[in-house]
Amino acid sequence: MQTTLYKAVEFFLLFVLLPISFAIEYPVWIKLTIGLLGFIYIIWILLKVLKLKFRLQPALDWKAFWRRTLLILGTVAVLSVLYVYFTDRSMLFYVPMNNPKLYIIIFLIYSVLSVYPQELVYRTFFFERYGSLFNSSSLLVIINAALFSLAHIFFRNALVMLLTFMGGLLFAFTFIKTRSTILVSIEHIIYGIWLYTVGMGEMLAFPKGD
Numbered sequence: 001m002q003t004t005l006y007k008a009v010e011f012f013l014l015f016v017l018l019p020i021s022f023a024i025e026y027p028v029w030i031k032l033t034i035g036l037l038g039f040i041y042i043i044w045i046l047l048k049v050l051k052l053k054f055r056l057q058p059a060l061d062w063k064a065f066w067r068r069t070l071l072i073l074g075t076v077a078v079l080s081v082l083y084v085y086f087t088d089r090s091m092l093f094y095v096p097m098n099n100p101k102l103y104i105i106i107f108l109i110y111s112v113l114s115v116y117p118q119e120l121v122y123r124t125f126f127f128e129r130y131g132s133l134f135n136s137s138s139l140l141v142i143i144n145a146a147l148f149s150l151a152h153i154f155f156r157n158a159l160v161m162l163l164t165f166m167g168g169l170l171f172a173f174t175f176i177k178t179r180s181t182i183l184v185s186i187e188h189i190i191y192g193i194w195l196y197t198v199g200m201g202e203m204l205a206f207p208k209g210d
Helices: 004-022 028-049 062-091 094-098 100-133 137-150 158-178 181-198
Strands: none
Touching (some): 004 028, 004 100, 028 100, 062 181, 094 100, 094 181, 100 158
């Protein structure tokens, strides 16, 4: 049986040391290799140790989910439009208006190859693996959001760190409430793609599409 100490070391290596290392300059292929090995290890733990079954829960409250998500999206939309308008209005809805093909391709790649793996790691694995290590669910949510923000430290952008922390709080809350990787992935996709749509994608390394 894996001890609490083992999990604590694993926690530090995967969610603290590894993200910080990605902010250091060294060959990209090494970073990709380390990241891939870490992801394979996490999937192995999910399947072989935690015995997770990847299936859609039958009793999800889709109405409540969409009501909450769209309400938050409305708020995000207003604030983000104002931000882009007053900082660089030339970027407002630039990609979908000027390169819709690229926009659709990025949407598909982002959804499948970025968001879903992130949610497997930062919500499904994190809460299933380390939930028992914390007595307070509120503390667990805050730590999860902070570590999710830390995962984006390689952008070296304070606004990105703030946005991912706030997003991490929302995603953690959704996962704790629903225990659904699918729902939290959908929510993540909606907010992330909206930022790309409105013109804030360049700071998140989305292609501008010139």
